[in-house]
Amino acid sequence: MAVIITEKSKVLIQGITGHQGEFHTLKMKEFGTNVVAGVTPGKGGQKVHEVPVFDSVRSAVKETGADTSGIFVPAPYVLDAAIEAMDAGIETIIIITEHVPVHDAMKIVSISSKLGVRVVGPNCPGVASPGKAKLAIIPNQIFKKGDVGVVSRSGTLTYEIVDLLTQAGIGQSTCVGIGGDRVSGTSFVDVLKLFQKDKQTKKIVLVGEIGGPAEEDAAKYISKEVTKPVSAYIAGKSAPPGKRMGHAGAIISRGSGTAEGKIKALEDAGVKVAGVTADIVNLVKRIA
Amino acid sequence: MNLLEIEGKRLFFDYGIPVPMGRLSHGEVPTDFVRYPAVVKAQVPTGGRGKAGGIRIVNDVSELERAIKEIVGSSIKGYKVWEVLVEQKIESQKELYLSITIDRSSGKPILMASAMGGMDIEGVPDEKIFKDWIDPWVGLQPFHAKNMASALELGSGTTGQFHAILQGLWKLFLDVDAELVEINPLAITSDSRLVAVDSKVVIDDDSLFRHENYKKLPGDITPLEKKARDKGIAFVQLDGNIGVIANGAGLTMATLDFLSMHGGKGGVFLDLGGTDDPEKVKEALLLMAEAKPKVVLINIFGGITKCDTVASGLLQAFQDGGLDLNIIARIKGVNEEQAVEMLKGSKIRPVISLDEAAKAAVEISSGGA
Numbered sequence: 065m066a067v068i069i070t071e072k073s074k075v076l077i078q079g080i081t082g083h084q085g086e087f088h089t090l091k092m093k094e095f096g097t098n099v100v101a102g103v104t105p106g107k108g109g110q111k112v113h114e115v116p117v118f119d120s121v122r123s124a125v126k127e128t129g130a131d132t133s134g135i136f137v138p139a140p141y142v143l144d145a146a147i148e149a150m151d152a153g154i155e156t157i158i159i160i161t162e163h164v165p166v167h168d169a170m171k172i173v174s175i176s177s178k179l180g181v182r183v184v185g186p187n188c189p190g191v192a193s194p195g196k197a198k199l200a201i202i203p204n205q206i207f208k209k210g211d212v213g214v215v216s217r218s219g220t221l222t223y224e225i226v227d228l229l230t231q232a233g234i235g236q237s238t239c240v241g242i243g244g245d246r247v248s249g250t251s252f253v254d255v256l257k258l259f260q261k262d263k264q265t266k267k268i269v270l271v272g273e274i275g276g277p278a279e280e281d282a283a284k285y286i287s288k289e290v291t292k293p294v295s296a297y298i299a300g301k302s303a304p305p306g307k308r309m310g311h312a313g314a315i316i317s318r319g320s321g322t323a324e325g326k327i328k329a330l331e332d333a334g335v336k337v338a339g340v341t342a343d344i345v346n347l348v349k350r351i352a
Numbered sequence: 353m354n355l356l357e358i359e360g361k362r363l364f365f366d367y368g369i370p371v372p373m374g375r376l377s378h379g380e381v382p383t384d385f386v387r388y389p390a391v392v393k394a395q396v397p398t399g400g401r402g403k404a405g406g407i408r409i410v411n412d413v414s415e416l417e418r419a420i421k422e423i424v425g426s427s428i429k430g431y432k433v434w435e436v437l438v439e440q441k442i443e444s445q446k447e448l449y450l451s452i453t454i455d456r457s458s459g460k461p462i463l464m465a466s467a468m469g470g471m472d473i474e475g476v477p478d479e480k481i482f483k484d485w486i487d488p489w490v491g492l493q494p495f496h497a498k499n500m501a502s503a504l505e506l507g508s509g510t511t512g513q514f515h516a517i518l519q520g521l522w523k524l525f526l527d528v529d530a531e532l533v534e535i536n537p538l539a540i541t542s543d544s545r546l547v548a549v550d551s552k553v554v555i556d557d558d559s560l561f562r563h564e565n566y567k568k569l570p571g572d573i574t575p576l577e578k579k580a581r582d583k584g585i586a587f588v589q590l591d592g593n594i595g596v597i598a599n600g601a602g603l604t605m606a607t608l609d610f611l612s613m614h615g616g617k618g619g620v621f622l623d624l625g626g627t628d629d630p631e632k633v634k635e636a637l638l639l640m641a642e643a644k645p646k647v648v649l650i651n652i653f654g655g656i657t658k659c660d661t662v663a664s665g666l667l668q669a670f671q672d673g674g675l676d677l678n679i680i681a682r683i684k685g686v687n688e689e690q691a692v693e694m695l696k697g698s699k700i701r702p703v704i705s706l707d708e709a710a711k712a713a714v715e716i717s718s719g720g721a
Contacts, residue, residue: 083628084656091686140561160656162626165559166454167529170488173459189655201655203685218602219626220653223685224706227653244601246531247459273602276456299605302612340613341606342707 066193066238067213067258067265068156068182069097069132075199076101076124076154078145079136080112084160088136088201089113095204097197100128121152132156134190134199142186143168150181158199159185159249169247176249183249189219189241202226202239210235212348213259215252216271217244217278221299224341225271232345237265244273252282260290267293267351269344270335272326274300279326287333295347297338298326353555353566354397358437360551363528367520369535370513370547374439379424381417382438388412389441392419396431399472399552404428409441442549447537448504449473450518451552452486452525454532461486461525463518465500469537492522509544517546528566529559576642583635585622592617594717595645597636599624599657607651610706616714619645626656633665637675647678647716649709650700654685663691666700678716682709 069075075092079085080102090113093099099115101124108119118124121133133149135142135157142164149157157176164186176183184191190200195209206227214229214236216222222241229236240255242248252270259265268290272279279298286294301323327337336351338344355363361371375382376395394406401407406428410416416438426433447470455462463484468476482503484496497515506514517538525533534552541547555566580587586601594611596618598604608618620643622636640648652662662683669675679700683691695702703709 139558163558165529165562166531166556167488167526167559170454170459170461174488203653203655206685216602218600220598220600220655220685221602221606223653223655224603224606227684246454246456271602273605278456281457297606299602299609301605302608302618303605340609340707 065262065264066196067255067262068184068238068240069191069193069197069199071096071098071196073132073156073197073199074098074100074128074130075197076103076121076128076130076133077115077136078103078121078133078149080104080115080117081107081110082136084201085136086112089115091204092198092200095192095198096195097199101130121148121154125152125154130154132199133158135159135161135185137161139163139165143171146172146183147175150176150179154181156182157184157249158188158190159183159243160188160190160201161185162187164245166245166247169245173247173249184240185243185249187219187245188243188248189222191238191240193238194236200241202241206230207239208233208235211237211264211266212269213237213255213262213265213267214239214269214271215255215259216241217252217273218271218299219244221271221273221341225269225297225344228341228345229269229348232349234345234348237262246276252278253285256282256285256290260292265292267295267348269348270294270296270330272296272298274298274303274323274326275321277321280329283326283329283333283335286330286335293351294335295338295344295351296330296335297341297344298323298330353557355551355553355555356395356397357393357551358395358435360553361548363524363553364520364535364548364551367524369517369520370545371551372439372442372547372549374437376435377420377424377438378435379420381413381420383413386416386438387440390416391439391441392416392423393437393439394423394426394428394433395435395437396428396433398429398431401428406433442539442547443542444537444539444549445542446540448540449476449481449536450521450538451532451534451536452521452530453534455485458485461488463492463496463500465504467504473536486522492519507544510540510546513546517548524553528553529556529563530554531556576639580622580639583632583639585624585632585636585639587623587639588621589643590619590621592619593646594618594713595620595622595640595643595648596651597622597624597640597648598651599626599653603651603653607649607706607710610710611649611714614711614714616710616717619643624652624657628656628658628661630661630665630668633662634669634672637666637669637677641675641677647680647713649713650679650681650683651706651709652681652683652685654683654687658687659683659685659691660687660694663694667694667698670699680709680713680716682706
């Protein structure tokens with residue numbers, strides 16, 4: 065079945081005429097995604113890679129029945145774009161844009177959870193279900209259809225892990241990049257819930273990193289509710305405390321959110337944890 | 353970015369939160385508005401100043417003079433002290449803790465208060481910290497303040513002041529796009545006035561596009577880190593001798609884990625983030641060269657950042673910059689074939705597997721010059 069994005073998703077791209085929006089619309093179409101519309105205010109009537117462009121999300125939804133939106137607009141406009149999508153009845157929103165102010169992210173997450181709208185991101189690489197569709201910026205060639213569900217808080221590290229799996233002949237059901245910001249629409253726990261229910265997914269790979277309580281929350285949930293085998297990798301064992309490693313999420317402050325703490329919590333929940341990325345392949349293989 | 357105590361207190365004052373009367377000194381000894389005993393406080397963007405010798409109580413002008421002389425120009429936890437705040441010492445009967453920050457689990461602003469103020473909040477037992485969550489659209493409501501005041505067992509003389517302070521703090525939190533606004537301690541004086549004795553304000557770096565005034569503040573980073581930030585590159589300086597350039601924080605950290613597995617130590621990490629501009633890649637490499645690592649390991653998995661963009665930036669850095677660096681490059685993902693083709697015949701050694709690339713980098717770093 066796969067989760068979040070499937071061949072049935074009718075995808076809309078907000079910011080389709082921008083450089084990134086345009087490039088990745090093409091890549092998504094090549095992957096098999098049903099991209100039905102794009103939105104850029106003031107550019108309605110144009111076409112981008114055969115996809116019709118509309119001035120507003122509401123008109124795009126009315127004309128095409130789009131139900132899923134990918135947001136590629138610059139950070140200062142993400143809040144407005146997400147609210148516009150929810151207002152027009154979009155059910156799933158994936159926010160690719162990075163550097164979204166955390167106050168804006170809190171507003172998006174607060175309203176989406178009240179409306180029952182699924183938001184993934186911000187600052188995420190997107191969601192890909194190999195053989196079906198993707199709404200993501202992850203390179204097409206690294207995927208292989210299969211039964212491993214991948215959920216990751218990191219961007220490019222997700223590519224690395226998926227690539228390793230594919231090279232080893234291990235295919236994926238859906239890969240969900242939930243994003244590395246402090247406030248995200250979809251958590252590890254949300255995705256674990258979906259994978260646990262999904263018939264196609266037989267095994268789960270969780271990719272975490274230092275900072276915040278997300279991996280510990282996931283470990284608690286796994287020990288109670290997840291019966292499918294989970295393997296994990298936590299980035300940042302060698303990272304220095306107190307230093308911000310790139311994006312906002314990955315910071316170890318005042319002794320909490322360390323790699324050691326996360327690894328222990330996951331192992332206590334029965335999760336096998338890899339030392340370096342390459343080890344994840346053996347862990348997944350060993351699970352019959 | 354972390355504001356200095358004085359910057360935070362100026363904001364507190366603007367938002368109706370009482371602060372002690374004080375004067376700023378860059379080395380001169382203020383004579384007016386100083387009442388003794390007074391406190392001299394180093395203005396550096398870090399906690400734990402007291403233990404590091406950055407806070408001193410003085411009882412007369414000669415002690416004040418000596419304290420200013422010794423603290424201004426000294427170094428506190430790696431930060432040079434340019435200025436001190438001289439304040440009247442507040443005599444308190446009780447010290448509270450009050451803050452608003454972002455709760456990552458719920459994705460909402462969280463209000464925290466404790467009657468055990470004046471110490472590091474990490475050391476306060478969980479059951480002594482009262483918490484409440486505020487919806488970002490609805491905002492702080494009177495019941496939040498009422499419940500918090502009663503949990504703190506405030507008397508009728510201080511409850512009204514507490515409400516006003518909390519309202520000011522919430523408004524400040526919103527207006528400056530704060531990650532944290534914290535008053536610790538919030539003193540209750542012997543005559544039952546509430547005064548913010550310290551301030552901590554952290555502003556979300558991602559919101560600086562709408563806060564032009566804060567962009568100019570120096571912040572808590574090294575000069576090279578600042579130079580990188582101005583160019584939109586995340587840059588972390590440490591003590592190893594291998595430079596790492598990657599795209600994305602997670603991939604950067606995974607690369608470090610490989611280096612340490614092979615016995616190497618990263619020295620400078622540079623996270624390109626998502627970029628489509630060869631110029632930025634070039635700038636990154638030139639910045640890296642300034643940090644003088646023995647070898648640079650480049651690990652790029654292209655998505656938003658395309659591999660040919662990276663390759664062309666690297667080549668430009670060698671062409672225009674006259675660089676002399678050992679570089680091992682592991683470049684994969686979108687437009688990977690073009691990148692490999694472009695790098696043929698250059699000084700940059702391409703490696704496919706991350707494991708091998710890390711091993712090669714460690715070998716060079718531990719070998720001779």
